[in-house]
Amino acid sequence: MTATVLPIALALFSLSLLLNLYRLLRGPDIVDRILGLDTLNVNAIAVIVLGGIYMDSSLIFEAALLIALMGFVSTVAMTKYLVRGDVIE
């Protein structure tokens, strides 16, 4: 049953990646773009995890962990730059 559900879940996550890309490219304000990029990161983690199930190997979870770390750090850096005008004070 998982084998039939897995492509459907991948398709749904790809659709949500496209919606996030739409917000990232169009967003009227810079905060919209940051929000779209952050959601894109979170959904990309899920796509990588589903790909790991599909290939039946947990090797690419390292990439998912790296994306989780870097996505959070970049979001914090961008919002901190917007609020403070400087990243490292």
Added chain:
Amino acid sequence: MMGESMALPFWLDALIALLLLSGALVALLGSIGLARMPDVYMRLHGPTKASTLGVGATLLGSMIWFGVGHEGLSAQEILITVFLFATAPVSAHMMARAALHRRVACREGTHGEPWDEMDRLPGYAESSSSSDNQR
């Protein structure tokens, strides 16, 4: 690739399928909210809550899938889950604060302005009054 999934008992297979499908649907719901809501403050609601739940359900299904009989539970999955659940509220809070600080315009018909509460905080109104001309 997935041929040896018959080793799983049926109810566990159904549970994994349910977790993956509901996680994908919830994440799609959050992304639709991100794409369709009218202003920044509403757009923050969709992905920051729904997407976390959706990715969390997907990760839980993956943990069950790898934990039962395949390669064993890997430490990366637990780390990803803990890290995602710990950092999603922090980044949402910082994005909301950035939107309030920049005084991003909100939808017509909003009662009051979203940054009124922030101006009432002691010591904040003076520091951000220089950004008044950004509206």
